[in-house]
Amino acid sequence: MINKVVKNVSEALQGVESGMTLMLGGFGLCGIPENAIAELVRLKVNNLTCISNNAGVDDFGLGLLLQEKQIKKMISSYVGENDEFERQMLSGELEVELTPQGTLAEKCRAAQAGFPAFYTPAGYGTEVAKGKETRDFNGKMHVLEKAFEADFSFVKAWKGDAAGNLIFKGTSRNFNPNMCGAATITVAEVEELVPVGELDPNEIHIPGIFVQRIFQGEHYEKRIEQRTVRSREA
Amino acid sequence: MLDKNGIAKRIAKEVKDGYYVNLGIGIPTLVANFVREDIEVEFQSENGVLGMGPFPFEGEEDADIINAGKQTITTLPGASFFDSATSFSMIRGKHVHLTILGAMEVAQNGDIANWKIPGKMVKGMGGAMDLVASAENIIVAMMHTNKRGESKLLKECSLPLTGVGCVKKIVTNLAVLDVKDGAFHLLERAPGVTVEQIKEATEGELIVNGEIPEMQLS
Numbered sequence: 001m002i003n004k005v006v007k008n009v010s011e012a013l014q015g016v017e018s019g020m021t022l023m024l025g026g027f028g029l030c031g032i033p034e035n036a037i038a039e040l041v042r043l044k045v046n047n048l049t050c051i052s053n054n055a056g057v058d059d060f061g062l063g064l065l066l067q068e069k070q071i072k073k074m075i076s077s078y079v080g081e082n083d084e085f086e087r088q089m090l091s092g093e094l095e096v097e098l099t100p101q102g103t104l105a106e107k108c109r110a111a112q113a114g115f116p117a118f119y120t121p122a123g124y125g126t127e128v129a130k131g132k133e134t135r136d137f138n139g140k141m142h143v144l145e146k147a148f149e150a151d152f153s154f155v156k157a158w159k160g161d162a163a164g165n166l167i168f169k170g171t172s173r174n175f176n177p178n179m180c181g182a183a184t185i186t187v188a189e190v191e192e193l194v195p196v197g198e199l200d201p202n203e204i205h206i207p208g209i210f211v212q213r214i215f216q217g218e219h220y221e222k223r224i225e226q227r228t229v230r231s232r233e234a
Numbered sequence: 235m236l237d238k239n240g241i242a243k244r245i246a247k248e249v250k251d252g253y254y255v256n257l258g259i260g261i262p263t264l265v266a267n268f269v270r271e272d273i274e275v276e277f278q279s280e281n282g283v284l285g286m287g288p289f290p291f292e293g294e295e296d297a298d299i300i301n302a303g304k305q306t307i308t309t310l311p312g313a314s315f316f317d318s319a320t321s322f323s324m325i326r327g328k329h330v331h332l333t334i335l336g337a338m339e340v341a342q343n344g345d346i347a348n349w350k351i352p353g354k355m356v357k358g359m360g361g362a363m364d365l366v367a368s369a370e371n372i373i374v375a376m377m378h379t380n381k382r383g384e385s386k387l388l389k390e391c392s393l394p395l396t397g398v399g400c401v402k403k404i405v406t407n408l409a410v411l412d413v414k415d416g417a418f419h420l421l422e423r424a425p426g427v428t429v430e431q432i433k434e435a436t437e438g439e440l441i442v443n444g445e446i447p448e449m450q451l452s
Contacts (some may be wrong), residue, residue: 025317027305030297053318080357085294089356098349098356101280102322102364109319120326121367125345125398128363142238158298170298170315171282176320177317184379205317222297 001196003215004164006187007009009039012187012215018045018150023108023179023198024052024062028081028225031172032061035189035217036154042063048075051148053104053175055085066094075148078100079129081225100128102127102147107117111182115148153183156217157206161199164208173205181210189217236407236449237425241375243268243451245334245405246372249275255279255366256325258335259303259374265334276312278330280321280361282445285313296354302361326368332368336363337376337401339391342438344413346374346403347393359396366397378435385437387411387418408432410449417441422449 006012026032048071056063073095079085098120119142120145123129133144155176158169180186193216242264251273277286279301287308295306338346349359404411409432410422417439
C-alpha cells in the first residue's frame with residue numbers, strides 16, 4: 001500500500017502558488033472541498049485560474065476567494081448565485097470562460113484519461129464555439145474541445161483511506177471523481193479517513209492511483225443553498 | 235390563459251410510460267408534480283441523480299442530496315447517483331428520452347436563447363447547451379411574452395444562442411406549438427385564449443391550419 005496521507009490541510013496544499021490553475025470539485029455548495037478553500041484564503045495566493053462548475057455564493061465556497069480578489073479567471077458553467085462574481089465579471093476585473101456543463105466535465109475526464117481533446121455537439125453555432133475547430137460527423141456538427149491542464153485538483157469525498165481510495169455520497173459526487181488525476185497533483189479531503197482494508201474494493205468510486213494526497217477535513221459546514229421541504233400532511 | 239402550473243400540467247401529458255426525463259429549472263421542475271401516477275417515469279438531474287423524488291420532509295433535508303437547482307430532494311427506490319461526466323453521457327448519448335427546459339427566446343427555425351443578456355445578466359448555460367445539442371425530444375416551457383409584453387417567439391433570436399435549430403415543441407401560457415419548416419405551427423389554444431390573441435403575441439411566422447382545439451388539461 002502506498003500511503004497518501006498528509007497530516008493536515010496546510011501540508012496538503014504545499015506547493016500551491018500564485019498564478020496556478022486549480023480544479024475544485026462541487027456542484028453549487030454540494031461536495032465542495034471546504035477545507036482546501038479555507039486554506040487557499042489563508043495562504044493569500046492570488047492570480048488563480050479556477051476550474052469549478054460554479055463560483056460559490058457571496059460568503060461561502062469559491063465566493064470566499066472572490067471576496068479577497070484571489071481569482072484572476074474562472075472557468076465555470078453556471079455562476080448565477082453569486083452577486084460579487086457577477087459584479088467582478090461585468091466590470092471586467094474577473095476573466096470568465098463559461099463552458100457548457102457536460103463539456104466542462106468531459107474536459108476534466110479527458111485530462112484524467114489522457115485524451116488531448118474530443119468532439120462534442122454542445123455549443124455548436126454559439127459563442128462557445130468561436131475560434132474552435134468544428135467538424136461534421138454523420139451529418140451533425142461538432143466542436144473540438146481540449147482537455148484541461150491544471151496544477152492542482154481539490155476534491156472532496158465522503159470516505160477515503162490511506163491508499164487514496166475514495167467513496168462519494170449522494171450528489172456531492174458530481175465533478176469530484178472527474179477531477180481526480182486530472183491535474184498534476186490531486187488533493188482529496190474526506191469527511192472520514194478510515195483504516196486501510198475497511199473500504200470494500202467493490203464499492204470504491206475512485207481508485208487511489210488518481211490521488212496524491214489525502215487528509216481528513218477538520219470541519220464541514222455543508223451549507224444548503226436552497227432548502228426545499230414538503231409538509232407532512234401532504 | 236395558463237399560469238406556470240398550467241403550463242407544467244399540459245407538458246406532463248407529453249411524458250410517456252418508460253421515459254427518462256430531464257427537467258430544467260423553473261416551470262419544467264413543476265412538471266414532475268403532474269405526471270400520471272399509473273406510468274413509470276424516472277427523472278434525471280444533471281448534477282448526478284436518476285430517480286429523483288419529491289422534496290424531503292422538514293428535518294430530513296440532506297446537504298449531499300440536491301437537484302440541479304440546488305434544492306434539497308429525495309430519491310425513489312431504484313435511484314442512482316453518478317458523476318458529472320456520466321450524467322452528460324446519459325444526455326449526450328441520447329439515453330434521456332425527453333428534455334424540458336425554459337427559454338428567453340425561441341426562433342421559428344428552432345434556435346433557442348436562454349443563458350445570457352449581454353452586459354446585463356450572465357449566469358451561464360449550465361447544462362443547457364449540452365441538452366439542446368443532443369436531445370431529440372425537447373419541449374420548451376415558457377411564457378409567450380416577456381415582462382415587457384414582447385413576444386418570445388421570434389423570427390430570429392436577438393440574444394446569444396444556446397443551440398441552433400433544436401426546438402421542436404413549445405408550451406406557453408397561451409398555446410402549444412410545433413416548430414418545423416422554419417415556422418411556428420399552432421396546435422392548441424390555452425383555455426379561454428383566441429387564435430387572434432396568439433397571433434398578436436407571436437412575432438415569428440405563425441401557421442394556423444383549420445380549427446385550433448382548446449388544450450385538454452386533465
